[in-house]
Structure formats: structure tokens, C-alpha cells
């Protein structure tokens with residue numbers, strides 16, 4: 113399937129999955145494990161749970177190992193679209209060695225094999241997608257499993273309704289990003305989205321991009337803006353949510369003004385929609401389209417990620 117077609121159909125991926133959800137109260141904490149396009153699922157699930165005021169520790173782990181305090185009374189989710197990502201497989205093994213039965217989500221691969229061998233819960237994803245283009249399937253599955261599926265259907269309809277205006281906005285944005293290193297600043301509620309923008313710009317448009325988050329960026333990053341030689345290589349985007357902490361919204365205004373005073377006009381963007389989930393996915397969809405259009409402006413095929421393939425090959429030797 114072509115990238116454009118997958119993006120056009122992205123809203124259809126957002127669908128509650130018909131499964132009983134885990135009773136999170138039975139656990140002392142939750143770990144979401146995954147890398148790249150699957151890793152962002154954990155960040156988003158963590159955000160949605162925290163926004164619902166759940167009072168338990170939640171970790172999004174992108175590594176081979178679990179922190180020592182993750183014990184057998186924790187829930188561990190292993191999400192790998194391919195099912196073959198070695199870091200995620202390592203977490204699944206480590207969970208098992210601590211007497212935790214990880215809940216696995218993949219389209220197949222070694223993770224699926226492991227679930228068959230060890231009698232673990234496995235949730236299958238449709239196959240045939242590059243992992244980062246299957247975000248909707250993965251997040252829908254995970255949110256359904258953790259009892260957070262309310263709002264998914266409405267979110268899907270909302271994105272369908274907004275699609276054409278999102279595409280237009282994304283194209284204008286891609287034109288602004290072309291020729292520069294995109295720098296995406298975000299407030300905490302949109303931090304995970306900023307990372308999605310970065311990774312999609314990296315993989316689709318084969319372009320460097322970096323992110324920084326408020327309030328931390330007011331304690332270091334802003335000083336780096338002084339140097340016009342490096343500043344002028346960048347173009348700035350500020351992502352925020354109206355429900356962010358008022359002090360962070362105040363800091364956002366200050367950041368915008370700092371940039372303007374330096375002669376840089378940043379793109380200040382918030383997600384549309386009354387519901388948090390809709391605003392979150394509005395910005396994800398906008399970033400996905402912008403990275404796609406940027407790939408087109410640079411003349412790149414958004415799908416191949418040759419260097420990642422070569423790294424995997426070297427690691428397999």
C-alpha cells in the first residue's frame with residue numbers, strides 16, 4: 113500500500129477492539145514497552161491514563177530491560193508491530209523471568225511465537241503496514257485493553273470530518289519546514305505528539321528534526337537560540353493543548369515572543385476538538401501529513417528506511 117493511501121485511511125484504524133479490558137486495579141503499576149512507531153503507543157496510553165487521573169505508576173519503556181522495581185504484581189504490555197523488535201522481545205523475556213505474563217500486541221513475528229509457547233495473551237494486528245503507519249490499530253488495541261476505549265469511535269469520525277482541512281494545513285506547514293531543521297517545542301500534554309512529529313519527519317522525510325518540552329526548555333534550550341548561525345538553520349513549531357498547566361501556557365506565550373523578538377515567526381498550533389483524545393489525534397494526523405508532504409517536497413519515497421534495515425542486519429550478525 114502507498115503511504116498516501118495509508119494516511120488517507122488512517123482514521124479507519126481508530127476503532128474500539130471488542131475485548132474485555134484488564135482490571136488495572138489488580139496491578140501495582142503498568143509498563144508499556146515498544147520502540148519507534150510502536151513505542152509511541154506507550155507514551156500515548158500513559159498520557160490518556162494520567163489524564164484520567166489514574167493513581168498508579170505508569171512507565172513507557174524503550175530499552176532492553178525493566179527497572180528493578182517492576183515486580184510480578186505489575187502489568188506489562190509488549191507492543192511491536194512486526195513482533196520482531198529485539199528490545200521489545202527482551203522486555204517480554206524479562207517480564208517472564210519475573211513471573212509477569214506480558215500482554216503482547218503484534219501482527220505476528222517472534223512475539224506471537226513466544227505467546228504461543230508460553231500461553232500468553234496476544235492481540236493480532238492487521239499485517240502489511242510499515243509499523244509507524246499502523247499507529248491507529250495499535251493504540252486502539254491498547255486503549256481497549258486498558259479500559260480507555262470510550263471516545264475512539266468519536267475520534268475516528270472527527271478525523272474523517274477534519275481530514276481535508278488537516279491536509280491543507282499540513283501542506284502549508286511542510287512548505288514552511290522545507291529547507292530547515294524543524295524544531296518542535298511542546299507543552300507536556302503534547303510532548304508525545306512532538307516526538308511523533310520528530311520521528312515521522314525523520315523516517316518519512318529523511319530529515320533531522322528535534323524537540324524540546326516546556327517548562328524544561330526555559331532552563332537551557334532558550335539560551336541556544338542566541339546564536340544566529342545555528343538558529344537560522346531551524347524553523348520552529350510550538351504545539352500545545354489548552355488544558356496544559358496555566359503556567360506552561362504562560363511560558364508558551366513567552367517562548368513565542370522570544371522567537372518573534374529574534375525575528376523568527378514560529379507556527380503556533382493546537383489540536384482542534386472539544387475532547388482531549390480528538391486534539392491529540394488531530395495533531396498526530398497533522399504531523400503525519402506534514403511529514404508526508406515534506407517527503408514529497410524533497411523528492412523522497414516516505415516508506416524505505418534503509419539505514420535502519422542495515423543496522424538490524426549488522427545486529428543480526
Ligand SMILES: O=P(O)(O)OC[C@H]1O[C@H](O)[C@H](O)[C@@H](O)[C@@H]1O
Pocket residue numbers: 147148149150151191192193194195196197200242243244315417420
Ligand atoms: O514496531 P516494531 O515492528 O516493533 O518496530 C519498531 C521500529 O522498527 C524500525 O526502527 C522502524 O523503522 C520503526 O518505524 C519501527 O516502529
